[in-house]
Amino acid sequence: MLSDYDKMNMKQKLTAIATALRRMSENTKSEIYYRFSCFLGYCPTSAEIENSKVKGLANRLKAESYEETLTNILEWQNNNIAFWAERHPIPTALQYIGLIFTVTFFIGSLSLMFLIILNIQLLSWLLWFIVIWFATLASSVATILGIMIWIIYANRKIPVMEGLKNAFKPSISINALLENKLGVCRDYAKLTACLLSNIYPNAEIYFAYAPAHTATGIMIENKLYMLDQRLPILTIDKWDKYRHLKKIERFTGTNLKSVDTNSFLSKTKTTSLNTEKLAVGMTKFLDIKEHAGDEATLLLEIPWKKGAILYEDNEMTNYSLARYLKMRISSELIKTSQMTGIKTNRQKDDIIFLVYFTQTK
Numbered sequence: 001m002l003s004d005y006d007k008m009n010m011k012q013k014l015t016a017i018a019t020a021l022r023r024m025s026e027n028t029k030s031e032i033y034y035r036f037s038c039f040l041g042y043c044p045t046s047a048e049i050e051n052s053k054v055k056g057l058a059n060r061l062k063a064e065s066y067e068e069t070l071t072n073i074l075e076w077q078n079n080n081i082a083f084w085a086e087r088h089p090i091p092t093a094l095q096y097i098g099l100i101f102t103v104t105f106f107i108g109s110l111s112l113m114f115l116i117i118l119n120i121q122l123l124s125w126l127l128w129f130i131v132i133w134f135a136t137l138a139s140s141v142a143t144i145l146g147i148m149i150w151i152i153y154a155n156r157k158i159p160v161m162e163g164l165k166n167a168f169k170p171s172i173s174i175n176a177l178l179e180n181k182l183g184v185c186r187d188y189a190k191l192t193a194c195l196l197s198n199i200y201p202n203a204e205i206y207f208a209y210a211p212a213h214t215a216t217g218i219m220i221e222n223k224l225y226m227l228d229q230r231l232p233i234l235t236i237d238k239w240d241k242y243r244h245l246k247k248i249e250r251f252t253g254t255n256l257k258s259v260d261t262n263s264f265l266s267k268t269k270t271t272s273l274n275t276e277k278l279a280v281g282m283t284k285f286l287d288i289k290e291h292a293g294d295e296a297t298l299l300l301e302i303p304w305k306k307g308a309i310l311y312e313d314n315e316m317t318n319y320s321l322a323r324y325l326k327m328r329i330s331s332e333l334i335k336t337s338q339m340t341g342i343k344t345n346r347q348k349d350d351i352i353f354l355v356y357f358t359q360t361k
Contacts, residue, residue, distance in 0.1 A: 042186035042214045048174045058198035067319040084182040192216040210243035231324035275344040285322030300355040307351030
């Protein structure tokens with residue numbers, strides 16, 4: 001018969017074994033979930049993070065400050081990667097499948113009614129129904145594939161088989177993404193996570209999820225900043241107002257862990273938009289000097305859709321917004337030396353930047 005001491009010792013050992021088994025189970029679940037997320041496309045594998053092309057790009061984009069580095073990442077993506085609209089497989093595939101089955105069911109039903117009216121034997125009209133249904137389904141699928149092949153080849157100028165293979169894959173390789181420079185939100189998110197992991201190996205990196213959308217964030221000074229395909233950089237609060245946050249996961253290189261979304265969202269209301277202060281800030285960031293003389297002044301309007309919702313007055317957002325304006329102004333072949341001033345107007349949820357400049361002589 002066991003003594004009280006032996007019973008207590010046995011209980012401690014069983015508790016330790018149960019705890020170890022529970023931890024093993026949690027780690028196994030976490031590993032399975034991580035691998036499944038990599039399969040879905042937004043979560044990079046260790047090999048993709050260590051990819052030589054990714055490392056080379058990360059070294060080129062790295063700068064002295066967080067503001068400049070993160071802005072470099074988004075500006076590079078804006079200038080080099082096109083959104084691959086044909087590769088939004090889940091909603092698009094469901095629409096196609098629904099259309100196919102609707103059409104084939106309608107045709108099959110009409111065929112059944114016609115055959116029943118003609119009093120054809122049961123076996124005969126069942127066979128006819130199956131033949132007609134499969135013929136219609138096959139022709140519909142062939143038509144859709146033909147259209148997809150034509151769109152991919154005509155619009156993207158990439159080999160047909162490679163285009164088809166990647167268009168329907170939930171996750172394309174980093175090499176394919178960088179080579180073809182085509183991607184959807186989860187591809188942008190994966191590339192961003194790879195770059196951040198190389199540039200800031202000890203940083204807290206997160207994936208944020210909204211309905212039919214994924215983006216990557218990084219924690220800087222207790223604030224989560226979102227890098228979502230295009231400039232400017234947004235805080236998680238502003239991203240939530242636009243995208244409607246559903247879930248956040250922390251990415252640690254070989255693991256994903258769900259975290260409480262409320263812990264990232266601010267409990268206090270942000271200050272209202274001050275368009276005059278914003279214009280002064282952009283003038284300072286862009287180093288615009290007033291021009292003396294009676295030179296003719298021209299006007300360029302740059303709209304920021306939903307800018308009044310997305311803007312937050314902080315160093316990160318202001319710097320990336322100034323770079324966004326500089327990029328847009330440069331695309332109009334206007335030099336910084338030509339600019340004489342900036343004003344801002346609010347139109348409902350949009351911000352309109354009014355850029356004044358002079359003609360070159």
